[in-house]
Amino acid sequence: MMEYYKAAEVSDVREGELHPVEVDGExxxxxxIDNQIFAFTDNCTHISGPLNEGDFEGCMVTCPWHGAQFDVRTGKVLRGPARQDLHTYPVKIEGESIFIGLPPNEE
Structure with a gap:
């Protein structure tokens, strides 16, 4: 069962900009993009570069370390050196709050 955690307010996230947050330690x-909010891991799958510091154009983010590119809507790799897709998270809007779905911690 997916658990949802408050990540930000809708007004915090501007069209065409990246907004880093920490959600339950992640x-x-x-x-x-086009008034729809997407959530993905902030670490590049190549060697964990901080994607929030990269270039963001259209629906594509470019890692600032080695230039890997991803579609933030799907997490798909668009250009290497990364070979593994980004993990994306379900997003739920309630009122003015953004909630991100994370799988439960397995103990």
Whole structure:
């Protein structure tokens, strides 16, 4: 069962900009595209570069360390050196709050 955690307010995330947050200890990056909010892991799958510091254009983020590119809507790798897709998270809006779904911790 997915657990949802408050990540930010809708007004915090600007169209065309990346917004880093920490959700239950996980580094997550939020992006707004055409007024829809997407959430993905903030670490590049190549060697964990901070994606929130990279270039963001359209729906593509470019890692600032080695130039890997990803579609933030799907997490798909668009250009290497990364070979593994980004983990994306379900987003739920309640009122003015953004909630991110994380799988339960397995103990």
């Amino acid at each position: 580094p997550v990056c939020l992006a707004k």
